[in-house]
Amino acid sequence: MKNVIAALALIIVLFSCSIEPQGEWKTKVKNPEYLHRSVKQVTDVIVHDIFSPPVASRIYTYMSVAAYEAAIANDNRFKSFAGQLNGLEAVPKPQDGQEYSFEVASLQALLKVGRTLVFSEDKMDEYYNGIMQEIKDSNIPEDVLERSIAYGTQVADHIIAWSGKDNYKQTRSFPKYSIENDPATWKPTPPAYMDAIEPHWNKIRCFAIDSAGQFKPSSPTPFSVDKKSQFFKEANEIYEIGKNLTEEQRNIASFWDCNPFVMNVKGHVMFATKKISPGGHWMNITHVACAKAKADVAESAEAYARVAIALVDGFISCWDEKYRSRVIRPETYINQYIDEDWVPLLQTPPFPEYTSGHSVISGASAVTLTNLFGDNFSFVDSTEVEFGLPVRSFNSFTHAAEEAAVSRMYGGIHYRPAVENGMVEGKALGQYLVEKIKTRREDVVAHAN
Incomplete structure (x- = not known):
């Protein structure tokens, strides 16, 4: 009898040892930091490749939607974006009765879509090989890994096919913006006097809004050089702010600059400084919020995707107005009509003034994040530390958005109406977007309550 008991005990011990690695790998691959690191990797490549803010938002959206769709494939808490986003049809489903790691599938989908939409494929490949080796080192069964990667690839291919129908490729061959003689309209600004960026962005298929002009803002202040006019007063306000900036205002302007391509001039030498885009800044704030809320992989993928959709539709809406009103930048106006030697604190980006892109996408992102994580969600934003700037603290997403918006006045980039109407x-x-897009299944939520 003792021998039988001892044999049973040995079997139990051996069985426990055999299943322990399985439990370990599942715990490891469910770590959302794999997802957060991968989003950051794409951000780093976007910075390296110098994508404009609108184009960066497009990359973020497709890769984040792919990550979300793969992550929620077997999670009944969530609903697919299919049928909710313009042109997105039903996403491929995993095979019944097979074991997957949908966290790994999500990484695969994100990284394949991201690689497809950037230029520096080599940087993406190097990162991909490294993170997949980490996944393998978790002792994930080989068949589960292969099956999960294959499913992530299916989802990625579906999203890539969807992206190919958004008119982006066609806009690459559209004519450049033509400079007009009208003194009221935008002109290239120093020091690089670059061509206007993405003058046809309103031709891109919208993601969730009905049309580029659905949220058309009120008209900008009529142009005038009369010193008693409202336009002159608005320009003079920016001029006076620029001459009397406090240290805190300078810090705010620099923190939210987010100009992907700043041209520096030292004597006869010109060189560029690369920075994160405003959309990239809000994607990083999303990471900060997810980490604080201890969001799992699916919840984090949901947050990234919803913020990215707010960004991309926000840029489509904003750019629609920019190239409709074509308002002259403060730097150009002030140099011509107030002070020819005035220089704004920040370098003026190469596109028309109205409305403020920072204001539009910050307002949209803040509403989205508040819906996901609640109001009065305090956080510390360390996005700009790698660019040599200190952290800033905020008591809510709205607080951050309002600071991002007003920073453009401190920087000498926008007049007040562009900031306020942009918000x-x-x-x-x-x-x-919060009311239209539903990522949570109400029946599951109701049952849980």
Whole structure:
């Protein structure tokens, strides 16, 4: 009898040892830091490749939607974006009765879509090989890994096919923006006097809004050089702010600059400084929020995707107005009509002034994140530390958005109406997205409550 008991005990011990690695690998691959690191990797490549803010938002959206769709394939808490986003049809489903790691599938989908949409494929390949080796080192069964990668690839291919129908490729061959003689309209600004960026961005297929002009803001202040006019007063306000900036205002302007391509001039030498885009900044704030809320992989993928959609539709809406009104930048106006030697704190980006892109996408992102994580969600934003700037603390997403918006006045980039009306535009767009896009299944939520 003792021998039988001892044999049974040995079997139990051996069985326990055999299943322990399985439990370990599942715990490891469910770590959302794999997802967060991968989003950051794409951000780093976007910075390296110098994608404009609108184009960066497009990359973020397709890769994040892919990551989300793969992550939620077997999670009944969530609903697919299929049928909710313009042109997105039903996403491939995993095979019944087979074991997957949908966390690994999500990484695969994100990284394949990201690699497809950037230039530096070599950087993506190097990162991909490294992170997949980490996954393998978790002792994930080989068949589960292969099956998960294959499913992630299916989802990625579906999203890539969807992206190919958004008119982006066609806009690459559209004509450049033509400079007009009208003194009221935008002109290239120093020091690089670059061509206008993405003058046809309103031709890109919208993601969730109905049309580029759905959230058309109120008209900008009529142009005038009359010193008693409202336009002159608005320009003079920026001039006076620029001459009397406090240290805190300078810090705020620099923190939210987010100009992907700043041209530096030292004597006869010109060189570029690369920075994160404003959309990339909000994607990093999303990471900060997910980490604080201890969001799992699916919840984090949901947050990235919803913020990215707010960003991309926000840029489509904003750029639609920019190239409709074509408002002259403060730097150009002030140099011509107030002070020819005035230089803004920040370098003026190469596109028309109205409305403020920072204001629109910050307003839309803040509404989205507030819906996901709640109001009065305090956080420390370390996005700009790698670019040599200290952290800033905020007591809510709205607080951060409002600071991002007003920073453009401190930087000498925008007049007040572009900032204030841009926030109205962005918040309205964000609220529309919150009401239209449903990522949580109400029946599951109701059952849980």
